[in-house]
Amino acid sequence: MPGSNDEPEIPDFPAADPMPRSRWRMQLVWLVPIVAVLIGGGLAVKAVLERGEKVSITFKTGEGLEAGKTKLKYKDVDIGVVEAVMLSPDQKHVVARAEVARDVAGLLVDNTRFWVVRPRVSGGTVSGLGTLLSGSYIDVDVGNAKKARRDFIGLEEPPVFASDMPGREFTLKSAGLGSLDVGSPVYFRRLQVGQIASYQLDKDGKGVTLKVFINAPYDRFVKIDTRFWHASGINMAFDSNGVRVETQSIVSVIIGGVAFESPPESQEETDAEPHAQFELYPSRTDAMKQHDRIIDKYVVNFTDSVRGLTVGAPVDFRGIVIGEVTAIYTRFDPTQRRFSIPVEIQIYPERFTSRFQNGRAEGRLGDDPRRTANALVENGFRFQLKSGNLLTGQLYIGMDYFPDAPKATIDWSRSPPELPAVPRTLQSVQDSVTRLLTKLNGIPFEAIGEDARTTLRTANSMISQLNTDVVPRAHDTLTSAQTMLNSANSALQPDSSLQQSTEEAMREMTRTAAALRTLADYLSRHPESLVRGKPEDKQ
Template identity: 40%
Template sequence: MPESGPASAHASAARRTGRRLSWIWLVPIIAALGGLFLVVRVWMEAGPTATISFQTAEGLEAGKTQVRYKEVNVGLVERVALNPDRSGVIVTIRIDKDAGNLLREGTRFWVVRPRLTLSGVSGLGTLLSGAYIGMDPADRHGEEGGRFATKSSFTGLEIPPEVTQDRAGKRFTLKARDLGSLDVGSPVYYRRIPVGQVVGYHLDANGEGVDVQVFVDAPNDAYVNAATRFWNASGVDFSVDARGLQMRSQSLLSVIVGGVAFDTIEQRERVAAKADAEFPIFPSESAARAQPDGVPLHIRMRFDQSVRGLTVGAPIDSNGVSIGQVDSIGLELDRTTNQFYAEVGATLYLERLGAKTMGEIKEYSGSSLEHPSGKLLTAMIEHGLRAQLRIGNLLTGQLYVAMAVFPDAKPVSFKMEQTPTIPTVPNNLDQLQQQVNSILVKLDRVPFEALGNELNNLLRGTASLMKRLDTRLAPEAQAMLKQASKSLAAVGGVLNPDAELPASAGTALQELSRAARSLRELADYLQAYPDALLRGRAQDGPSSRPPR
């Protein structure tokens, strides 16, 4: 028994020592496991990272700049560095785990800063909070099943998008010759109500026009269909008609920043147009509401006179109706005469001539020629159809081309080609100028110098004659005037009632009185005895004097 005491005590001490060592090592193990758990938890809760390329890092700061979607913080900028070629910067961001699915193909990023655009002022809040990165994820309805490929590298936008991808509505492309006064943010009107805006523009594939992207909000996008026509509603449209001066504009905003308007012109079944459909844009509302032009006919015209005042775009007129426009103006050399002439290219829209004309064209032509109007055009030229330059504005001297029938026009040979040449006639002003030139040529042939010499000689002879008359006849004329004055004075003295008559004059007056008395007695006698003219005066009788 005494030997067993120390042995049991030693065994008990050994057991106590073993327990103490196990508990000491358990603490760091638990701490390590806890740290590992926290690391794993942080790693599992951390969202994905992505890189965004920008041209500049203005306003961006690692650890402070936020990433926002719909003004909600969904991430943070972790690193900002230059890209390998030093042409821009690469921004590394970390997105929250619950927003990680927003990093997909089609997602857009941009830096939100204070901006003043046509659509208004944006980003004013960044004046206090600083710039942040905006986010516009791709629409979930863009692909079948709403599945998108994840993406971790993006190219940021330098200009914020005008329309986000989750905005209800449709995009359309408008084909224009030039941009005009349109810009990103210009409004789109339907019946003078703003229903959308211009969201972008770029040159077309061949560089001959501009593609303008517009966005029409839902539900107004349903009003865009195959019969819809768009026109440029920028500025103010002035027109003069029978009612006087007319002025039209969509709104004051469109006058300042431009705009686009649309309406459905043709009354037919209206099916909403699909997204990204293309439409031409007309320069004005009147052009948009005009009848369709149909198949254009490209023509050439030769003018031997000056075309100063004729510009590209000038109308081609027929009885006051525009049936086309001038496309090009150039010079060509006629080798037969070694004279230059103007060759004008133009486009005719024959459907503007009316339904009856188009019916005759279809009946007249068939499909044997390049253009269905070939035979009818040939017949009209044979009957005197010609092109003529006329003055459209006396103040500016602008010219236009008139298509009219001239019955007295000289016959010409015409061949219908792909681009036919329409014969021309001089305008009235040119004819008047030719007549004036002819008159001037005739006047130039008149010997004005010889006539002037003869006239000078005649004037000198007349002056010499007048001088001789003045020296020779003047004294005689004065003497005659004096004698005439004396004669008139004598006659005046005789005719004066208070003047005494000469004796001979008194005797003559007495004789005249007696003669007058005898004549009066003879007349009385003949009145009483008219037969006395035949038988003479009777010798007997009481008295020869007729009774009174």
């Protein structure tokens, strides 16, 4: 046996050959992070690809805007969110930076409009009440431009109508805005058919330009001769039928409005073009006035007071308005040292001619207007101030024939030409009274009174003499006359002897007349009896 210190035997194994380790050998444990990286990268790429468009919207204030909460909506659908609200570099405005979904980025064109929706009361309507609970949001109205845009100026007031609303917009020119506002209604035959879209002061400061939008299908009633007028308040008129009160609606009385209509006699069927310009008249009466093509300007020089005559007062010819007053001045004549009142007027010759019978195509009375005017003035055609209202004292200018007016001519050398006038009837009476008083002041009333007193004294003396001498004698004469009348009355009684004698004499005269008539008949038959005598009767 081997000794106890002998080592155990180790079986023989084949020798292992060493192999070099590969540098690119991947451990299974690294597979998880790689997959995670790939997934994260894919998400990042997706996020980049799906990232929305950035837009900036400038407002005057940041009221209702809150970063991360204020939504952008189009047709009540969320299309984006405000990411940041900051001041503009000049610190005068607020810039809201928002992100809009990529699939609606095509909506961001040059005339797209943005505004903050919040509770508002405007033009008789209340809007944005839903934001009291949900909060304000930015509404979007997409334009129709082709050019893309990312920086916008937000509206401070919501637009009256959306860009895709059917209808047409028109322009109105007015001397003043009145009680109109954005959103004020537009009426056609008392039916609301549109709204005031915007207004602005003209550059020269002499008027206001308004934009009105008429909804379809009512926009087809706007013709090229349509008239627009202020429909605000209440129009009252007094005429032969009593009191007339006209208004479009209670809303127009409170907030104002505009109405339009074509003249009743209009035969025009041509629709007005979009954005066509019209005049906005103060009232329906002004709008429906006849619009004359021919306007002749003249001056009428008055010497009496024109108190009560105003610019716009009518020029009347036998109840027909044929012109109006445009200006009133004063003039001093150094030669006569007198003041006069020249009044400028406009005459519309077309109103002198009939449109339906014997009316001239050019709208005048004759081929030569000056010759016609001269002939009228030579025949007594004059202008005169007349009272139009006894209560208010308003005057108007009347024109008519005055055959007794002094001769006058038209001064064509002046510009405008000057037409002759006659004083008012009241003024003429006043002048006549003044002349009469002047004549009366020249009468010697004191001398006339003294002569009258002398005459009265003489008359009193004569009356006394009459009472003393003439009256008693007249009394005796009357008594004698009465006696004679009584005797004549007694003689004329039926039973009086005079009456009976008279009757007997009348009977005798009758018999005598009958005998004479018989004799005359006999002589007419036997004229020879005057010579021979009456023949005897044969036996």
